[in-house]
Amino acid sequence: MVAPTQITYRGRFAPSPTGFLHLGSLVTALGGFLQARSNHGEWLVRMEDLDLPRNLAGAADDILFTLETCGLHWDGAVLYQTTRNEIYFEMLHSLKDQTFLCGCSRKELQYNQGFYDGKCRHGIPFGKTPRTIRLKVPDQIISFEDLIQGSFQQNLSKEVGDFVIKRADGCYAYQLAVVIDDAMQNITEIVRGCDLLDSTPRQIYLQSLLKYPTPKYAHLSIITNTLGQKLSKQTLAKPIDKKNPLPALFQALQYLGHAPPLELLNEKVETLLQWAITNWQLSKIPHVFAQIE
Ligand SMILES: [Zn+2]
Helix, strand or coil, X not given: CXXXXXXXXXXXXXXXXXXXXXXXXXXXXXXXXXXXXXXXXXXXXXEXXXXXXXXXXXXXHHHHHHHHHCCCCCCXXXXXHHHCHHHHHHHHHHCHHHEEEECCCHHHHHCCCCCCCCCCCCCCCCCCCCCEEEECCCCCEEEEEECCCEEEEEEHHHHCCXXXXXXXXXXXXXXXXXXXXXXXXXXXXXXXXXXXXXXXXXXXXXXXHCCXXXXXXEEECCCECCCCCECCCCCCCCECCCCCCHHHHHHHHHHCXXXXXXHHHHXXXXXXXXXXXXXXXXXXXXXXXXXXX
């Protein structure tokens, strides 16, 4: 691996081991891989396995094996978030002036449709016990320029509210862990699914508090099934055929707005990927994916 000071581009793929790699997650992995390789950069894999109850036994290894059979070879060792509680604890502690304990239950919060009204900001109401740790957010607009989706902005205090950075079950929240790991792994550009677009202002705000640089962002559209649901384990997306991954890679490239020659369907995975690296253009990626049968 190249030393951090020499790196001009470093991307990452950060799956959660809650299921197998399917076409939707392959599109995200492939998009990130091609963007990194066409920029002569590095591409890392991080296993976002903090949500213990949702982890599926064997899924992490299966995802990694599928990436390898698809020719999507990563740089360096895979980082597992479950090994990083010490650093998350340390960084959470450094935010102590901006955080508070919240005693609101999930049921109470549903009345506000996920928006947190700041009830416990000045102390937990009498009779309630602490459940989560939340970060105070300012009344200010946070905006950024996404490389695919264009400009995006959010006022955290009006649209999200003070958000959870340590959960009621003791797990560090995704928003905190992802910001720490992206910074510590020197990630320069994040290519990921559009379902995380509205998490980005929260992450940019955390980066500013922790004095981390803000990477560039490219949010890919999400593949839906014919019912308009995101492809996931819940919507029964089929796992990638590890014995013959070429058709899935070919289809993933089409979703990403690229049209590989049909002859490449008879070639090796490496040949298709080489074509894709040479022909890769971020500007070809559609803002919304068309349905491809
Ligand atoms: Zn509360």
